Amino acid sequence: SQQGEEDPQALSIxxxxxxxxxxSYKTSINNLQWYRQxxxxxxxxxxLIRSNEREKHSGRLRVTLDTSKKSSSLLITxxxxxxxxxxxxxxxxxxxxxxxxxxxxxxxxxx
Amino acid sequence: ETGxxxxxxxxxxxxxxxxxxKCEQHLGHNAMYWYKQSAKKPLExxxxxxxxxxxxxxxxxxxxxxxxxxxxxxxLHLHTLQPEDSALYLCASSQEGASTDTQYFGPGTRxxxx
Numbered sequence: 001s002q003q004g005e006e007d008p009q010a011l012s013i014x015x016x017x018x019x020x021x022x023x024s025y026k027t028s029i030n031n032l033q034w035y036r037q038x039x040x041x042x043x044x045x046x047x048l049i050r051s052n053e054r055e056k057h058s059g060r061l062r063v064t065l066d067t068s069k070k071s072s073s074l075l076i077t078x079x080x081x082x083x084x085x086x087x088x089x090x091x092x093x094x095x096x097x098x099x100x101x102x103x104x105x106x107x108x109x110x111x
Numbered sequence: 112e113t114g115x116x117x118x119x120x121x122x123x124x125x126x127x128x129x130x131x132x133k134c135e136q137h138l139g140h141n142a143m144y145w146y147k148q149s150a151k152k153p154l155e156x157x158x159x160x161x162x163x164x165x166x167x168x169x170x171x172x173x174x175x176x177x178x179x180x181x182x183x184x185x186x187l188h189l190h191t192l193q194p195e196d197s198a199l200y201l202c203a204s205s206q207e208g209a210s211t212d213t214q215y216f217g218p219g220t221r222x223x224x225x
Contacts, residue, residue, distance in 0.1 A: 004153075031211055042113060042201055042216030043154075088154065092210035098167060099210055101154035 004032075004089045004102030012108045019076040021105040023089030024069075030092045032065060033099065034074050037086045046074075046087075051094075079109045114138040117202050117217035124192065125225050132187040132220045134202030140215070142208030143185040145177060148199040148219070160185060161208035192224045 007022045023032070031050045035043040049056045049065045049072065056063045062075040076083055086104040093100065115136045124130050136143065145157040159167035160179040174196075176188040185202055199219045205212035 033213070040199070040219070040221065042115070042117075042203070042218045043214075044113065044216070045213045048211070048213065097210050098156055098159065099214065100156075103151065103153050 004091045004100060006087070006089060006102045006105040008105060009103070010106045010108070012110065013079055015079060015081055015109055015111050017079055017109075019079050019083070019107055019109070021074045021087050021107070023072045023074070023091075023102060025072075025089075025091045026070065028067070028094040030094055032063075032072050032092070033090045034061075034063060034072075035088045035090060035101075037088065037104070039085070043088065076107075079107075081109050081111055083107060084109050113215045113217065115202060115204055115215050115217035117200075117220050119220060120218065121221045121223075123223045123225065124189070126192060126194070128192075129188070129190040131189065132200055132202075132222075134185040134187075134217055136183055136185075136202075136204040136215070136217075138204055138215060140204040140206050141182050142205045142212070143179060143182070144203040144205075144214065145185065145187050146201040146203065148201055149197075154201070157187075159208065166208065189222075192222075194224050197222055197224045 004025045033048045034046045037043045047058050060077045065072045088104045090099040090101045118133045142161045147155045157171045158177045178186040201219045202217040203214040205214045
């Protein structure tokens with residue numbers, strides 16, 4: 001069954017605004033990763049957050065993890081047109097040995 | 112560039128054709144993966160190879176046949192495909208095949224089955 005589900009499915013914002021995407025999952029995890037995919041291209045790893053971490057930053061990215069709610073959020077601050085892409089969360093279920101990806105959030109940043 | 116290349120980038124084939132997708136990684140990784148990405152669906156893991164040995168076959172139909180001759184190369188042989196097999200096929204690699212690894216993806220092969 002699908003482990004990660006992103007919300008919203010699509011998001012359109014203006015350049016300079018912040019973008020927040022959410023990921024919910026069903027079973028306990030070891031870690032959660034966020035990936036980005038430009039149209040028709042492969043996925044690029046953004047950030048990994050472990051189950052014992054609550055928040056992590058990387059440049060303009062901020063990821064939070066709430067294991068009690070089985071959810072994570074990705075915040076992109078001061079968005080740019082170049083941030084236009086699909087964003088996926090990938091979970092590493094406890095007791096499993098493979099990443100499970102969600103359906104993604106399509107982000108469009110307009111000038 | 113991520114260090115993972117895939118050829119061809121686009122492929123159109125009939126249902127009776129036989130073709131192969133190729134993936135090569137230049138990162139010195141030991142694990143390689145095939146994923147299928149269809150519109151509106153989650154990324155589907157198809158196969159995993161770790162140190163050239165297949166460690167995962169995610170109930171993939173036999174019309175898809177993987178081959179991993181060495182840790183740097185991965186092939187996906189295709190025969191008698193169906194139109195619903197049309198999708199973006201992504202190859203990825205990671206250091207050890209652990210689920211905590213970062214996976215590095217190629218640009219994908221856009222496959223259309225007529």
